[in-house]
Amino acid sequence: MSESLSVTDRTRVRRKPARGSHDRAVVHAILDEALVCHVAFASEHGPVVLPTTFVRVDDQIYIHGSPANHLLRAVGANVEACVAVTLVDALVLARTAFHHSMNYRSVVLFGRGATVEAHDIKARVLAALIEKLEPGRSAACRLPNPTELSATLVIAFPIAEASAKIRTGPPIADTPEDALLPHWSGIVPLRVVRGEPIAG
Amino acid sequence: MSESLSVTDRTRVRRKPARGSHDRAVVHAILDEALVCHVAFASEHGPVVLPTTFVRVDDQIYIHGSPANHLLRAVGANVEACVAVTLVDALVLARTAFHHSMNYRSVVLFGRGATVEAHDIKARVLAALIEKLEPGRSAACRLPNPTELSATLVIAFPIAEASAKIRTGPPIADTPEDALLPHWSGIVPLRVVRGEPIAG
Numbered sequence: 263m264s265e266s267l268s269v270t271d272r273t274r275v276r277r278k279p280a281r282g283s284h285d286r287a288v289v290h291a292i293l294d295e296a297l298v299c300h301v302a303f304a305s306e307h308g309p310v311v312l313p314t315t316f317v318r319v320d321d322q323i324y325i326h327g328s329p330a331n332h333l334l335r336a337v338g339a340n341v342e343a344c345v346a347v348t349l350v351d352a353l354v355l356a357r358t359a360f361h362h363s364m365n366y367r368s369v370v371l372f373g374r375g376a377t378v379e380a381h382d383i384k385a386r387v388l389a390a391l392i393e394k395l396e397p398g399r400s401a402a403c404r405l406p407n408p409t410e411l412s413a414t415l416v417i418a419f420p421i422a423e424a425s426a427k428i429r430t431g432p433p434i435a436d437t438p439e440d441a442l443l444p445h446w447s448g449i450v451p452l453r454v455v456r457g458e459p460i461a462g
Numbered sequence: 463m464s465e466s467l468s469v470t471d472r473t474r475v476r477r478k479p480a481r482g483s484h485d486r487a488v489v490h491a492i493l494d495e496a497l498v499c500h501v502a503f504a505s506e507h508g509p510v511v512l513p514t515t516f517v518r519v520d521d522q523i524y525i526h527g528s529p530a531n532h533l534l535r536a537v538g539a540n541v542e543a544c545v546a547v548t549l550v551d552a553l554v555l556a557r558t559a560f561h562h563s564m565n566y567r568s569v570v571l572f573g574r575g576a577t578v579e580a581h582d583i584k585a586r587v588l589a590a591l592i593e594k595l596e597p598g599r600s601a602a603c604r605l606p607n608p609t610e611l612s613a614t615l616v617i618a619f620p621i622a623e624a625s626a627k628i629r630t631g632p633p634i635a636d637t638p639e640d641a642l643l644p645h646w647s648g649i650v651p652l653r654v655v656r657g658e659p660i661a662g
Contacts, residue, residue, distance in 0.1 A: 308572065362595065370512065404557060457650065
């Protein structure tokens with residue numbers, strides 16, 4: 263049986279708790295499929311959220327970029343941050359506008375980022391990210407040299423205070439009358455596909 | 463010529479400013495293509511970011527949900543929030559791990575949410591959202607009745623303090639040596655496709 267993350271006040275799923283999960287394997291699977299996360303932090307001008315790519319390795323997620331990157335500098339300073347990862351699986355078209363929805367899988371993670379200094383960990387994390395983009399790719403490019411590793415800021419977030427939320431299945435109808443409305447209802451699956459590679 | 467949004471300290475694109483845009487038409491096009499936004503706000507426990515669907519109508523974006531929704535209650539109270547919208551267009555596979563990247567189009571918007579009370583505006587916004595999911599759909603379902611409009615909290619954010627950031631094109635190589643490495647380089651286009659609708 264898969265292990266459960268402990269639930270805190272921040273990760274208890276309050277709205278539609280039946281859609282929530284704290285199962286570590288469920289959280290990991292969503293993190294492993296998504297290419298982009300959105301990281302929120304408090305700035306002197308109010309909350310900021312920015313997108314960035316990321317990779318999970320064991321029980322951490324890692325983001326990276328230039329040492330001049332505003333987001334990385336902000337969240338690498340051991341301050342509270344929040345990271346959201348969202349996959350959209352389908353449009354849910356109900357007979358009533360009110361019950362239109364989406365099928366999705368999302369993770370929200372709270373924690374403090376920590377700057378990764380060790381070159382061996384940075385190298386491992388960056389190779390894992392390349393592998394996530396394209397399996398086998400880390401053996402099909404020149405890996406980072408020490409100068410490049412020094413020029414890459416890597417921030418780790420623990421996957422500790424995290425929850426998943428998932429909607430699946432068909433639309434719902436509140437009343438027998440709505441269920442009999444003469445409109446089509448169902449779902450339209452969405453998926454991300456890779457096109458033909460373009461050399462250049 | 464397209465109009466430019468005014469630039470503030472929060473929306474000046476500091477990193478790689480050549481990728482930035484404050485062109486209103488560019489910002490609107492990204493907002494109109496994306497199905498999901500990520501909204502950040504300050505909570506008593508620190509920053510929070512949550513995903514939700516949204517629609518642009520004129521110079522506002524609108525999010526909606528149950529009056530019990532934590533996100534909506536938090537950002538509807540005229541507090542500072544930040545909204546990010548991200549489209550991933552391609553994987554960028556360089557000859558060096560260091561220059562792997564993604565082609566993307568993103569918008570970051572700062573502002574204060576305002577609760578929309580008027581039923582006619584709520585109805586118009588919710589119909590626009592349904593149309594965004596599937597053109598023609600607002601005429602192919604039962605539109606919200608007054609009870610449903612009352613049971614839907616709608617929050618507006620102005621598209622005023624906003625910027626877009628865009629990466630396009632092939633990978634880059636820093637040095638003549640890297641450009642001669644024997645690895646494939648190029649981009650792998652990504653796109654979201656709709657599968658066959660599933661009735662239910």
